[in-house]
Amino acid sequence: MxxxxxxxxxxxxxxxxxxxxxxxxxxxxxxxAKIGSRxxxxxxxxxxxxxxxxxxxxxxxxxxxxxxxxxxxxxxxxxxxxxxxxxxxxxxxxxxxxxxxxxxxxxxxxxxxxxxxxxxxxxxxxxxxxxxxxxxxxxxxxxxxxxxxxxxxxxxxxxxxxxxxxxxxxxxxxxxxxxxxxGDHGPNQDLPVKAEDGSAITEELAKLESWREHLENILNRPDSPILPDIDEAETDPEIETGCITVNERIIQDIWDKEDIPDDWKKGVIIKLPKKGDLGDCINWRGITLLYLTSKVFSQTILQRITAAVDDILRQEQAGFRKWKSCVDHIFSYDRYWNSRSKSL
Structure with missing residues (x-):
């Protein structure tokens, strides 16, 4: 895919x-023209x-x-x-x-x-x-x-x-x-990588190892010692669990068996440059490209949960809700205080 x-x-x-x-x-x-594999x-x-x-x-x-x-x-x-x-x-x-x-x-x-x-x-x-x-x-x-x-x-x-x-x-x-x-299409990704002692790493295998250690330290952080205290819900929301199409049956089968395909457990990390010295790994931001069908699985779960939870949430909740935005609340709050200040 x-x-x-x-x-x-x-x-x-x-x-x-x-x-x-x-x-x-x-x-x-x-x-x-760049010469390389297609x-x-x-x-x-x-x-x-x-x-x-x-x-x-x-x-x-x-x-x-x-x-x-x-x-x-x-x-x-x-x-x-x-x-x-x-x-x-x-x-x-x-x-x-x-x-x-x-x-x-x-x-x-x-x-x-x-x-x-x-x-x-x-x-x-x-x-x-x-x-x-x-x-x-x-x-x-x-x-x-x-x-x-x-x-x-x-x-x-x-x-x-x-x-x-x-x-x-x-x-x-x-x-x-x-x-x-x-032909400037962004920073060159094939730059030497700085080691901890400040020296430049130019060998490909050494650079890959340096990137692996850097991304592991960022993505595999330890869990917070302080866990949030969240009360359990009094009732479970009614979430639709039926399946009609073949796609939904595949997703339902993965959900029931709790067996994720091996391809879904893999990702490709792409580097995006930030400001500063690009020889330093800290000045690059990594994003992970996931398997497309895993996104379909996640989106299906999100849509069904959203449909069930939306009726339970209070009206004041604007973030992460369809047709609502925190910007609307900020605008209303700003208009309210501006009108109060003028009246005073």
């Missing part, structure tokens, strides 16, 4: 005046916002359920696989945008070069292979020439936009253009 993707941007912003803009643009270069494909879940696509996904998922002889015997692994199969059929995977600075003509030339490359690889005889190689090299030069032309035009246009933004004192746009050219 795909997990959510966490992104962030840098925190510092530099102020540039109109005279500095041209100097900075001349010094900047377009960022190079990320796992992710489903385009944004399509589920369309009611028609969402209904089609639900129908496809029910069709997969109908293949089972006994829907009550479905396992969590089968449940995951059915969701993946239905998502692949209906919503598909995310399509990543092409480089915005390449023109349509350049992309057409790139596609032609790709076809020539295929002919070169498929050629059997040396003569055909040599002819295909000549055509491929010619087309490759055309692609590189066209790409350099597009890059110059793209950079000149951004420099013009930055100059106009600086003249009207729109420094936010200037910073965004600078960031786009430089």
């Amino acid at each position: 795909a997990m959510s993707e966490v992104r962030w941007t840098g925190t510092g912003k530099e102020r540039l005046n109109s005279e500095e803009v041209i100097i900075c643009i001349d010094l900047l270069k377009l960022r190079k 990320k796992n494909k992710q489903f385009d879940v944004s399509k589920l916002k369309d009611p028609g696509i969402r209904e089609e996904f639900n129908i496809t998922l029910r069709n997969h359920y109908s293949k089972l002889q006994d829907e009550t015997a479905i396992t969590i692994d089968q449940f995951h696989q059915f969701i993946k199969d239905a998502a692949a059929e209906v919503i598909g995977y995310k399509k990543y945008a092409k480089s915005e600075w390449l023109s349509k003509d350049t992309w057409t030339t790139i596609e032609e070069r790709k076809q020539l490359k295929k002919k070169l690889l498929d050629a059997k005889s040396p003569i055909l292979k040599e002819r295909a190689a000549v055509l491929y090299r010619k087309k490759d030069r055309e692609v590189k020439t066209s790409a350099r032309k597009d890059r110059r035009h793209y950079t000149e246009q951004l420099a013009k936009d930055a100059q106009e933004a600086a003249e009207r004192k729109d420094m936010k746009t200037v910073y965004q253009i600078r960031k786009k050219l430089r």
Whole structure:
């Protein structure tokens, strides 16, 4: 099951005046493409916002359920696989945008070069292979020439936009253009880690061990010695426990057996930068990405508890309640004292 993707941007912003803009643009270069392994494909879940696509996904998922002889015997692994199969059929995977600075003509030339490359690889005889190689090299030069032309035009246009933004004192746009050219997408995560004695740790295994110790100290804190004294409720709220759909039956089975799937016990910790020296682990905040179906389980329990508890809570309780907010109480309190002060 795909997990959510966490992104962030840098925190510092530099102020540039109109005279500095041209100097900075001349010094900047377009960022190079990162070389590395391709990320796992992710489903385009944004399509589920369309009611028609969402209904089609639900129908496809029910069709997969109908293949089972006994829907009550479905396992969590089968449940995951059915969701993946239905998502692949209906919503598909995310399509990543092409480089915005390449023109349509350049992309057409790139596609032609790709076809020539295929002919070169498929050629059997040396003569055909040599002819295909000549055509491929010619087309490759055309692609590189066209790409350099597009890059110059793209950079000149951004420099013009930055100059106009600086003249009207729109420094936010200037910073965004600078960031786009430089490729600044946030602090570098591959920084040396400071040890307790202040020395820098550069080895990968040593850095991972340092991060593990730091996160264990933060996340595995001892229990408080002082426990809250909470009286037991006189009556238990009436919480709905029935199940209708296959999803609810799976959740009910986990609740009754009190056996959590192994995948739900795992999490991926993502680091988010804070202010200060990023070589110090204390200046990073960790968040944990959990398995998606475990969130469905938690949300189902929360919704059923909320429906039963909401009628018991007093009207003055505004926090953590639907359609209510502590901000409303603060606003009412402020208006009340302002009116009292004016009357006095």
